[in-house]
Amino acid sequence: MADTAESSETTTSISTTTLTDPASIAVYNRGPATAIFTPPTSCLKTLTSKSDMYVGHRTTGYFDPACYPASTTDRGLAGWDVYYYSPAQCPSGWASATRLISSIGRGETYLTIGSDTTAVVCCPSNFRYVGDGDGHQCKSAFTSTSSTLLYITPTMNGNNQWTDTSLGNPMTLVATADPDYNVYNDGIPIFYQESDLAAFARATSTSSTATPSRTTSQTTSPTATSSPSASSTGSSGLSTGAKIGIGVGIPLVVIALGLIGAFFWFRRRGLQRINQTELQDSSAITKAPEQYGGENQIVSELYSDAPYDPHVPREQYELPDTTERR
Secondary structure, three states: OOOOOOOOOOOOOOOOEEEOOHHHHHOOEOOOEOOOEEOOOHHHHEEEEOOOEEEOEEOOOEEOHHHOOOOOOOOHHHHHOOOEEOOEOOOOOEEEEEEEOOEEEEOOEEEEOOOOOEEEEEEEOOOEEOOOOOOOEEEEEEOOOOEEEEEEOOEEOOOOOEEOOOOOOOEEEEEOOEEEEEEEEEOEEEEEOHHHHHHHHHOOOEEOOOOOOOOOOOOOOOOOOOOOOOOOOOOOOOOHHHHHHHHHHHHHHHHHHHHHHHHHHHHHHHHHHHHHHHHHHHHHHHHHHHHOOOOOOOOOOOOOOOOOOOOOOOOOOOOOOOOOOO
16 A cells, blocks of 8 residues: 655665566456446545545555445455556546556566556546655645645554544544645556547446545645546436436326326316206206297296297187077
């Protein structure tokens, strides 16, 4: 894991090994990261502290795997000194801070970079690459403002277990502008080739399931340059569960609205039929007086459709007289 160099009056030479065999180099590959990885916000909001401040780890021995893309290998703590992801892209919010030309490594082990391979070190925004000899280390300095830092202090207990790693109750430190005060971060080395760019374009974004911190802090320092990796489809802002819920909910809403609309339509048609029937019955009653001479005329006979004109005299008929004449 990346660490700050400690000063010493005694200079000792370190024997280094540069690996060139592809199979030997592949041992240090933590796995592919073709999808853009999104680390939890707590990685940059809540730091870890020892002699300096760190992002996602605390010198050797402690690290937070949620702050880094998932690994397909398990080399323990030794795997954090020299490693890379391939094929891979920089995480969301991170960018290429430097391009590696011939090799990458730290301490005793270095890995040769092939001529057909693009290798860069990704650093978080506002972090910069430390330089050769420090492997993949990034740092951010306080040069212009003061900041309130939130941090935890993981410690190892007697059972070789880390304690005080909870992000729920971090401590607070106010750091004033000081170019010598730094926050260190394990940068992420990524290797990719031209043939990997198509896979990057097809990949979808991924994010860690770690719980983000509930508080925030801010630092200022030089910003890393843009990543050379190909652009890929970003996240839409909706989880898979949310997308499924929307997909199911919309048809149900449409069906419900359709049933409600059908109910009111049939109800309205029924009322119209009832009103129309009542109007027909009413018109039949009111038409009769009009045919019999006026609206104020009293009619004592049943209504008939036979033509009648009160001005035309009708013939009178008498019954025959059956009285016996004398």
